Amino acid sequence: MITAERKPMEELIQCVKPYRSILLAGCNECVTVCAAGGRKEVGVLASALKMHFLKQGKPLEIQEVTLERQCDPEYVEQLVSNIDQVEAVLSMACGCGVQEIARRFHNKPVFPAVNTKFMGASERQGVWAERCQGCGDCVLGFTGGICPVARCSKQLFNGPCGGSTNGKCEVDPNVDCAWQLIWDRLKALGLTERYEDNLPAKDWRPGGGSGPRRIIREDLAL
């Protein structure tokens, strides 16, 4: 999923201060999984903001809506019924959702309530770790299912570097050395001779190197 973390309360308070009414929009997909912006988080944030502004003597009216996802125009369209009653939108979705709302309601101020972080997977409840950086040309088949771009601090394609220590990255003892993981996998798969194939320099164009990317399915896009 795309992971995110709620922005600090101070920042959010400053952001909504100028308004008397906002729409707090959650998303039922990725940010729900990483507990950053789903229905629950919308409820808690709305309660927190309401109490804060009540204390300030400037009550803030908050409409709480959690869409199925904010990255599809069909769902964002559902906000039409609420949007005119509010002065601004605070979206708890990832950057994609925030932008989709801004695109659809282009004369309504839209603000992000979370900092979008990375594409990752759940290690266990409450812990999510980076797995993919969308490089556009997946080499997971060569590296035993471990990504050298997202999981190696230096995105080495022919690692490990000389700083790998006890299977951990020199940068953070909590981060596994990706190339140790790759080597272990190649061993488990009986593919160790593959290690000495030097992977060539990467073409970064599919990874965003030639600008913002787009996928068009001719069979689906009418």
Added chain:
Amino acid sequence: MKTESTLEKILASGDLAVTSECGPPRGALAQKVREKAELLRGYVDGINVTDNQTAMVRMSSLAACILIKQMGLNPILQMVTRDRNRLAMQSDILGAYAHGIDTMLCLSGDHPYFGDHPMAATVHDIDSIQLIKMVKDMRDEGLFQGGDKIDGPPKMFIGAAANPFADPFELRVARLAKKVKAGVDFIQTQCIYNLDKFEKWMEGVRDRGLHEQVHILAGITPMKSVGMARYMKNKVPGMDVPDEVVKRMGGVPKDKQADEGIKICLETIERLKNVEGVRGFHIMAIEWEQKVPEIMERAGLLPRPNSVNSGAQNLRGGKP
């Protein structure tokens, strides 16, 4: 001969080669480069110039190399993949060669986390092994990485680093094999304190015949104090300092520790001279460059072959 590099000539002749290091200053004072390099004149065959080492901004390796070349000495350009993309790297390589710099080391580079700009974006457009291949193709095929022809290819003698002490050990010979496959000409290892482990690595290297495909220079760093020994043991990733070494350093009074460190260094050099496949030494006397002449003398590695001592000869040897 693949290049005009002095280092290549000495290694090809079968003599032991010796290189040392010069860290550029954290400012624009050219004099600091000259002072450090001058200490090494006549004592070594090549002087590595580090590239933003430990991810701290310093005068660029290329600029410092040019200053050193102008002194009639023999600089070795170090290039990390952390800070530059392939365009900038190829560009700098062309520029270096235009100034007569014909020997370089290809590295990944320490992570910015350790340095003075942890907030910077890392580049790592290519890794060190891809860089080796890129420089080799520039030299031997006369082609840029993108495929176009180079008008005046740089004939670089290509080096890389090897760390027999990093984890996982079982991979360390294979990693050298990868660099050899990519086209590396010479290797400088991480500084050696654990001679047993190093010899074990060399065994693996020799088993595969790699010692005949690449020139290996053993890394040496003299200890200044027991504090330094402990620091390197505990705080530096990829460094292997056995307990006996720390004990030995700590076993002498403070004012005698530097001497003990030099003694250990000399013993290491002696032992390594007899390890088959070791073709020379890379002496990294960090912030202690003035000790290199003494070490070289006492290790019986002087005088250096003629091609390095003469300043005049080196000035003539530079490419136009």
Added chain:
Amino acid sequence: MENFEPMIVAFCCHYCAYTAADMAGSMRLRYPPNVKIIRVPCLGKVDAIHIMKSLEKGADGVYVAGCLEGDCHFKNGNVRAAHRVDYLKKLLDEIGIGGERVEMFAMSAGMGERFAQTATDFTEKIRKLGPNPAKVARHEDQRAAG
């Protein structure tokens, strides 16, 4: 506010704290009527939103009471609650309501006295702290409007 009577909400787990409350009752122990008990099967059921809503709707203090360490009938519901309370304390500090208004207590089913004492102590603490700032402002708002 003169004669401020704190409104306290106590989420009590069925197996321990609620039983302790029962025990307090059987032992005829007194504890302030300010404390409104809400029984839950396990403290793990109590989520951030329940505590926030309690405060939003006018509670001056909220506590969760559950099993002692290692005794949770559902393995670690009490641990989950403890972590959630810590999280909310920080959040409440950040919005100016005050993390002291939320607390977690542990007790076993037989600790009737502990239940009563906890209820009394917490009520007093909140009495000294004063009313929930969100509530006060709302009242003043209403007073001003009226």
